[in-house]
Amino acid sequence: MMKQKADIVCDSVGSTLTVHIRGEIDHHTAADIRGRIDDMLFQRRPRRLVLNLSSVTFMDSSGLGLIMGRFSVMKELGGEMAVCDPSPETRSILTLAGMERLVRVEYSDGHIPPQPPVTQKGRSGGQAPRAPYNGAPGNPAPGNPATGNPAPGVRKPGRVGSGRKPTIRPLKKTEPPA
Amino acid sequence: MKQKAETGGEVVNRMQVKLPALSVNEGMARAMVAAFVSQADPNVTELADIKCAVSEAVTNCIVHGYRDSTGYIILTVSILSGRVIKIEVKDKGCGIPDVKQARQPLFTTDAAGERSGMGFTVMESFTDRLRVTSKVGKGTTVTMYRRLSDRGRF
Numbered sequence: 577m578m579k580q581k582a583d584i585v586c587d588s589v590g591s592t593l594t595v596h597i598r599g600e601i602d603h604h605t606a607a608d609i610r611g612r613i614d615d616m617l618f619q620r621r622p623r624r625l626v627l628n629l630s631s632v633t634f635m636d637s638s639g640l641g642l643i644m645g646r647f648s649v650m651k652e653l654g655g656e657m658a659v660c661d662p663s664p665e666t667r668s669i670l671t672l673a674g675m676e677r678l679v680r681v682e683y684s685d686g687h688i689p690p691q692p693p694v695t696q697k698g699r700s701g702g703q704a705p706r707a708p709y710n711g712a713p714g715n716p717a718p719g720n721p722a723t724g725n726p727a728p729g730v731r732k733p734g735r736v737g738s739g740r741k742p743t744i745r746p747l748k749k750t751e752p753p754a
Numbered sequence: 755m756k757q758k759a760e761t762g763g764e765v766v767n768r769m770q771v772k773l774p775a776l777s778v779n780e781g782m783a784r785a786m787v788a789a790f791v792s793q794a795d796p797n798v799t800e801l802a803d804i805k806c807a808v809s810e811a812v813t814n815c816i817v818h819g820y821r822d823s824t825g826y827i828i829l830t831v832s833i834l835s836g837r838v839i840k841i842e843v844k845d846k847g848c849g850i851p852d853v854k855q856a857r858q859p860l861f862t863t864d865a866a867g868e869r870s871g872m873g874f875t876v877m878e879s880f881t882d883r884l885r886v887t888s889k890v891g892k893g894t895t896v897t898m899y900r901r902l903s904d905r906g907r908f
Contacts, residue, residue, distance in 0.1 A: 603780055
């Protein structure tokens with residue numbers, strides 16, 4: 577067995593599942609991390625997934641794929657997700673990909689990250705400048721937590737609000753964290 | 755002597771490694787490049803950018819170039835005078851039919867594998883110059899140049 581360079585620790589509080597990723601995220605480690613996060617998601621059915629990237633020492637575009645993939649899974653499960661405390665090593669690539677436009681990036685110390693430059697030399701091509709979410713279609717944003725309203729096109733019909741209650745299984749306290 | 759800022763001058767030092775296209779070698783490749791490039795005294799950002807670009811290029815060889823086959827990746831890193839790092843990642847895999855399309859952000863041929871389609875975009879952004887030459891059925895060569903800020907010996 578080849579030594580894995582990444583490890584995850586899951587922490588479930590209420591309906592929030594926090595996944596702390598440690599080590600390097602590349603194509604090699606992402607497959608394993610993905611499988612383990614998805615197992616937890618389908619087992620615990622959290623309303624909210626938080627990926628803590630504070631201990632990630634390296635991340636490439638496979639990590640972007642991982643985040644985008646978990647975002648779709650959470651969307652399908654009717655929940656939301658956020659990225660928490662990205663380490664300096666991961667920030668540049670998150671910014672490059674405009675990940676803040678897709679998922680919420682949070683800092684536990686209340687730090688507000690500087691706004692990325694509006695235009696990036698224009699050569700990252702096709703990436704529109706950042707615009708605040710205005711409800712326009714094509715501008716992806718998670719649902720509005722204040723009103724509980726889903727953003728347009730974010731959730732599948734019939735999965736809105738309390739309609740999904742029966743599918744949630746209660747948390748089993750006896751389950752040891754993976 | 756005037757040098758082209760982007761592509762550097764003569765070779766100061768060079769390393770070449772041949773790795774089988776196994777995903778476990780992605781981490782290996784970027785660690786080796788980082789160790790080699792360290793002698794040119796890059797700063798933290800430059801080293802992180804180079805590691806990321808190498809990781810993308812090597813991953814592309816494994817995921818796309820050798821998707822239906824196995825083979826070797828030849829990684830050549832040179833330190834050129836003028837503090838330029840030249841990285842060449844070569845495979846003899848399936849090749850890219852349309853390089854221009856492949857370089858578009860978010861373009862991917864492997865959506866099921868949760869690829870973000872940002873590989874070439876990342877390489878382009880984290881280096882000063884990116885050249886991709888490819889021939890279907892023959893393989894692909896990715897060449898990247900990155901100039902380091904002035905502070906070291908070369």
